[in-house]
Amino acid sequence: MHSLLFFAVIIWQFPKSPISDLKPMPAPTQNRLLFIDSIRGIAAVLVLFQHSYEYFFREQVEEIGHSVFHFGQAGVVAFFLVSGYIIPFSLERSSSLTSFFIHRIFRIYPLYLVILLINLLLVYSGIDHMEGEVNPFHILFTHLFFVQEYLAGNWSLNLVVGSWTLFIEAIWYLIAAILFRFRLSHQMIINLAILGFLILTIASVVLHIRLPLGRMGMLLHCVMGLHFYRRSQHLISSKSFIAYALALGVVQLAGLLVAYGYFSSDHFTAGCIMTSWTGAYALFLVFYVWNQTGNQFWDSVLSYLGSISYSLYLSHFTCIILMDFVLGKTVSGFMATLFLTVLVSHFSYRLIEKPGIAFGKRITMKSSDA
Numbered sequence: 001m002h003s004l005l006f007f008a009v010i011i012w013q014f015p016k017s018p019i020s021d022l023k024p025m026p027a028p029t030q031n032r033l034l035f036i037d038s039i040r041g042i043a044a045v046l047v048l049f050q051h052s053y054e055y056f057f058r059e060q061v062e063e064i065g066h067s068v069f070h071f072g073q074a075g076v077v078a079f080f081l082v083s084g085y086i087i088p089f090s091l092e093r094s095s096s097l098t099s100f101f102i103h104r105i106f107r108i109y110p111l112y113l114v115i116l117l118i119n120l121l122l123v124y125s126g127i128d129h130m131e132g133e134v135n136p137f138h139i140l141f142t143h144l145f146f147v148q149e150y151l152a153g154n155w156s157l158n159l160v161v162g163s164w165t166l167f168i169e170a171i172w173y174l175i176a177a178i179l180f181r182f183r184l185s186h187q188m189i190i191n192l193a194i195l196g197f198l199i200l201t202i203a204s205v206v207l208h209i210r211l212p213l214g215r216m217g218m219l220l221h222c223v224m225g226l227h228f229y230r231r232s233q234h235l236i237s238s239k240s241f242i243a244y245a246l247a248l249g250v251v252q253l254a255g256l257l258v259a260y261g262y263f264s265s266d267h268f269t270a271g272c273i274m275t276s277w278t279g280a281y282a283l284f285l286v287f288y289v290w291n292q293t294g295n296q297f298w299d300s301v302l303s304y305l306g307s308i309s310y311s312l313y314l315s316h317f318t319c320i321i322l323m324d325f326v327l328g329k330t331v332s333g334f335m336a337t338l339f340l341t342v343l344v345s346h347f348s349y350r351l352i353e354k355p356g357i358a359f360g361k362r363i364t365m366k367s368s369d370a
């Protein structure tokens with residue numbers, strides 16, 4: 001945590017020179033980025049479906065999600081591939097690193113804090129039964145830095161389920177900003193990522209310590225997304241793209257086999273993780289190559305789901321708790337959860353997300369004018 005804050009302070013102090021001046025590169029057209037919304041939308045639905053059906057029908061489907069295929073894992077990996085692709089694009093379009101981080105703060109925190117407050121009220125009201133001390137200061141501190149899952153228990157409650165991904169996402173923002181600031185070549189970035197993850201994998205085996213290679217691997221998915229982005233800019237050849245993609249895949253596979261094969265996991269088997277991550281890459285590749293479905297109706301549906309994907313991701317477990325309280329663990333509760341999550345996400349996007357994003361843009365425009 002201290003190291004993250006240290007890096008954040010360093011980046012904040014950098015001159016407000018345009019990022020495009022630091023590393024000028026051609027950017028994909030907006031039309032070419034339409035596939036991002038499609039992937040986001042499908043990924044959010046996968047996570048919503050996974051958490052909903054395993055909550056309402058745990059006994060019937062638990063073995064599938066443990067040993068065969070986990071829709072939530074596939075959705076999360078797809079999210080990180082998208083993040084690896086879109087964050088470099090956002091950095092190149094930002095007027096400065098400060099502007100970039102302001103945009104990200106007002107993109108993430110407004111809805112996140114609202115969901116946190118709602119879930120805290122559900123705990124106080126007795127609707128959501130959670131074990132542990134309800135300490136508002138501890139809860140606020142851990143949630144602001146997305147570390148509540150790691151400190152859950154006696155010290156803090158985890159009131160925003162799935163927010164562990166935001167912690168990794170924040171690390172990726174810092175890494176990407178540092179890479180852009182110091183103008184590291186793409187080849188150097190890939191080599192460092194492969195070497196670093198390989199060292200961690202070997203260390204896990206040699207020291208016989210089960211390192212969280214699954215979650216660390218999410219950063220490798222981001223690097224893979226960056227790799228696809230650079231290829232879309234025609235900055236690397238097809239031969240280099242394939243070679244480095246295969247190298248990243250092999251290292252990722254090695255870490256997967258160590259984390260879920262050499263060591264055992266209570267949550268997933270190695271086979272389940274392999275099929276789930278492969279599904280995520282297949283999803284990304286299909287839309288990366290074809291961009292859109294070619295069907296106007298489905299393109300509009302996927303684009304809509306992509307626009308509310310963050311709301312879907314953050315609000316779905318709150319909707320699960322509410323529908324369980326009202327309808328119990330029934331088919332009706334499951335179906336109502338899906339409907340309510342989409343409905344809530346529609347309005348939270350319009351009333352919370354969009355105003356937050358617009359406010360962040362106004363701040364950066366004022367600072368650039370000054």
